[in-house]
Amino acid sequence: MQHDELIALADRHLWGHFSSIGSAVDRMRIVERGDGCYVWDTNGNQYLDGLAGLFVSQVGHGRVELAEAAGRQASQLAYFPIWTYAHPGAVELAARLASLAPGDLNRVFFTSGGSESVESAWKLARQYFRVIGQPERHKVISRHLSYHGTSMGALSITGLEVLREPFEPLVPGVSHAANTNRYRCKLCADCPGCTLGCADDIEQAILRAGPETVAAVFLEPVQNAGGCFVPPDGYFARVREICDRYGILLVSDEVICAFGRLGSMFGSERLDYLPDIITCAKGMTSGYAPLGAMIASDRIAEPFVGTDESFLHGFTFAGHPVSCAVALANLDIFEKEQLLDHVKANEGAFRSALEDLCDLPIVGEVRGMGYFYGIELVKDRGTRESFSEEEAESLLRDFLTNRLLDLGLICRADDRGEPVIQLSPPLVAGPEEFDRINQTLRKVLTEAQGRFSR
Ligand SMILES: Cc1ncc(COP(=O)(O)O)c(C=O)c1O
Structure with missing residues (x-):
């Protein structure tokens, strides 16, 4: 045409x-x-x-080896769900991502994209706390101006008023804390050096929400919306300490920052912190097929392992065989080149x-x-x-x-x-x-x- x-x-x-x-x-x-x-x-x-x-x-664009990987997989098995069943690509990719992810983040829950990964992480945090006997923990803290996606849960976590306002009322229980905009910092601009007031503002948000009701803090390694806010030195160490002090999960939303964007496989690795959950998508397949994932630590997965408790959540196209084959071939290129x-x-x-x-x-x-x-x-x-x-x-x-x-x-x-x-x-x-x-x-x-x- x-x-x-x-x-x-x-x-x-x-x-x-x-x-x-x-x-x-x-x-x-x-x-x-x-x-x-x-x-x-x-x-x-x-x-x-x-x-x-x-x-x-x-x-980059036009990589024939990724198109061929997609074609081969579609000819062999174009679709099968990972509800109840598995297929080799999902298994191999889960194991490969677990081997690349930091610490004990070994359990991979596939999605079809970033919003679904964020949505899944919030739902997992909520069900996890119910299962371990802390059902009152359901709230989330994220940062002003942050973008975490458009589905209702992910949008509620998003800190951009202009995107939230047309869809209110949103999912309740989210509060927003300072981001790491050092150029226009309102917290320590007058001090001789950074005081990590932005990390402490997360603690203040937790205290206002009621620490025993907060399930998770969602942060990007480098915050995209607002214009690539890089955290100050020591920021994530302080946030990790705050989350641990109140028994709250730290979710690293790496939909942009994973798969080499910051020069490391995961952004948390580059910034030297260990989250409880990583959400990712985009670069996992370099866009040759849609795919996302939530990668949870063994500790968070543990109550669901070998018990009657299943995470009551899933998507038809998550972990699509063609997407998994493409992701594996994409990771091969990362290694080879x-x-x-x-x-x-x-x-x-x-x-x-x-x-x-x-x-x-x-x-x-x-x-x-x-x-x-x-x-x-x-x-x-x-x-x-x-x-x-x-x-x-x-x-x-x-x-x-x-x-x-x-x-x-x-x-x-x-x-x-x-x-x-x-x-x-x-x-x-x-x-x-x-x-x-x-x-x-x-x-x-x-x-x-x-x-x-x-
Ligand atoms: C940090 C972050 N989280 C979540 C999302 C949502 O991802 P998607 O558009 O694949 O649903 C994005 C999208 O850009 C993002 O940058």
Whole structure:
């Protein structure tokens, strides 16, 4: 089908996610092909995929070995559930993930994606505490601005008012604590150094909720929404200590931060903490098939092992045979091409390519780690003055998003907090891609500051 015909049909029938229907259809890019770090649209334009799709395409696009793994599995056994039964791919992948996960996180519960993983973790925490005789523990603490997914449980954990408000009342029992935005820290900005007030704020939220009623704290290793908030040194050690003090589970939501995004297989490993549960998805298959997982520690699984107690929860497509085969082949590529080492060897160059832009007055801060970075944009670098809501809307939606696409760079211009540009390229990216990102951003941000900054 030709581009114009696709646009007309999309305009009439496609309900895009988090998109308004029928607006800016003429500017919609219909992406039809990918190879490595690049994708092409139906008009033949090439883009550098600086967001790995949506923090997904770790090994890059067009990997024939993953397509072949999917084809082989579909020919042999396209579908069978993991309710009551098992299939070899689910078993092998569970064992492989357990061997890669930190500590005693050995029990893998498959899902079809990130929201389902988060939903599953909250439900497991609730059932776990019922089974061990603490039924009053059902609440969750997460952080302001955090994104944990869209299903009702995951949305309730999400800390973004704008996403929550249309669906209220949400699942009760969630409170939000400070995030780790050091650039605009309200807790210790006036102190000589970080006091870990953001970790202590989690304790305050626990105390307000009633410690004996809290089941879990949900945190991303590096918080995506708001723009790649990296925790200060000692943050997770303090949070772990707080959770242990009150008998609360620590859930590491690694839907973005696992599978090499931070240069380690799991983000908690890079930041040196041991959660009770990891939620993950996205990069597990590099997007060649949908799959997610919740990985629980032996301690949390223990009351369900060899007893009549089953976790009363599941999804038809979770642990899909094709997805499991793809995930195994994806992990083979990680090993064969030493992708974690590649990220570690190149993350400094990536950071430098972005920090090079700090001479532009519109660039407030560059933050992140591994291949996961945010650039906060400000009206005035000296005073850190923010853009107004209307200015931010105009800067991001009317200008930056389209201008960057016109120049062939896919990244995320986001204002769920202050305006940020986020970059999360495929893990196979290297100096050539970093140069192109640098040059495109320099051009577009220079234009933007002429229009929007002081
Ligand atoms: C940290 C985190 N948790 C959960 C989700 C939800 O994942 P999904 O969109 O696969 O449901 C996301 C999605 O980006 C995420 O970033």
